Amino acid sequence: MKDNHPDFVVQQEIVAAGLAALDPIAKDYLIGGAESEATILRNRAAIERRALRPRVLVDVSHLETETKILKRKASLPIFLAPVGALHRFHKDADSAAGAAAGSAGLPMFFGSLSEYKPAEMRAATTHDAGYQLYVQGDKKWVDDQVQMVQDIGFDALCLTVDSAVYGRRERDMLRRFEKPWRKIFSPKAKHQAELTWKDIGRIRSNCQLPIILKGVASAEDARLAVEHGVDVVYVSNHGGRQLDHAQGTLDGLSEIVEAVVGDTKLFVDGGFMRGTDIVKALAVGADAVGIGRLYCLALAAAGQDGVTRMLEILQHELETALALTGVNHPSLLTRRHVTEEPFLIAQPHLLSAFPLLDTGR
Ligand SMILES: Cc1cc2nc3c(=O)[nH]c(=O)nc-3n(C[C@H](O)[C@H](O)[C@H](O)COP(=O)(O)O)c2cc1C
Secondary structure, three states, X not given: OOOOOOOOOOHHHHXXXXXXXXXXXXXXXXXXXXXOOHHHHHHHHHHHOEEEXXXXXXXXXXXXXXXXXXXXXXXXXXXXXXXOOHHHOOOOHHHHHHHHHHHHOOOEEEEOOOOOXXXXXXXXXXXXXEEEEOOOOOHHHHHHHHHHHHHHOOOEEEEEOOOOOOOOOHHHHHOOOOOHHHHHHOOOOOHHHHOOHHHHHHHHHHOOOOEEEEEEOOHHHHHHHHHOOOOEEEEOOHHHOOOOOOOOHHHHHHHHHHHHOOOOEEEXXXXXXXXXXXXXXXXXXXXXXXXXXXXXXXXXXXXXXXHHHHHHHHHHHHHHHHHHHOOOOHHHOOHHHEEEOOOOOOOOOOOOOOOOOOOOO
């Protein structure tokens, strides 16, 4: 590894190194959620409550994990979720994360609040790049952005719709941390709050790229997304950073699958940090799973090398989990491979996937 880091062999070491590398403001900004942070706990609880139902005596000596998420074949059913302020975690920010995603053969979504210019984001990765848009202007502004995203050669347009207003992130508020990029949510700039399904219809008719609606959390909205020609319903609650007391995304996905099965692709994110977490999401019905804070911590730990190593460990965990669940390709996972238990295996918190980690909570 570069950055003078020892080789990491388990994810927990990367998480610990990432937490240690961050200044207190950046750390709280990264790990925090809205208000009581119940949504973060519910994301983990929805994962921890589920158990796997493995099948045995299946030949898993040849395991394939390749899958199509956006345009190119992805090496795993995983992508890097949009994070608008990566520069808070490492000086190389989007370029380091993009390079790691590209060399791992995975798509990455770039956030429109990034300090990078859109063309720099697109150049940061050799694999698929999605552009995540926050609406910061009138209809013409949006139409121009859509055109720009297509001209630059992004592979998908991702509209985040769980952010009509900015969530109350009390860790940041207690530190009086004023984010410069928050101005798009100021009372004067109401563009995000004014967004409706009508706009999605208009954007759809102007955009040749796949449209991904990020932040869908109910079966009703998933149906509406399909009716408005959306290509991917991205089940997310922004990692618990927007609405407090929202449903865990794996529970949301479960109801959404029933409403739109076969009509659209389904992505999910929110607390997925382990190979078994990914297997559960795929078994419930996701086509691909987004990684958020885990890659930010890996970036903070060791830049591009840290993200690369995190993805290698996640791949190994995922392959192990698939083999032990008795499938030799992610697409063979079904709802029969997962069940709901009446109790939680761990007391959920943001990093409860790593029980050996001393989080100092
Ligand atoms: C520091 C940080 C910044 C984020 N910025 C954005 C953003 O600009 N746009 C967006 O759609 N989602 C943003 N998200 C949400 C992520 O895309 C994703 O939904 C979430 O992190 C998934 O949960 P996880 O962190 O538990 O994996 C951000 C998340 C974090 C942690």
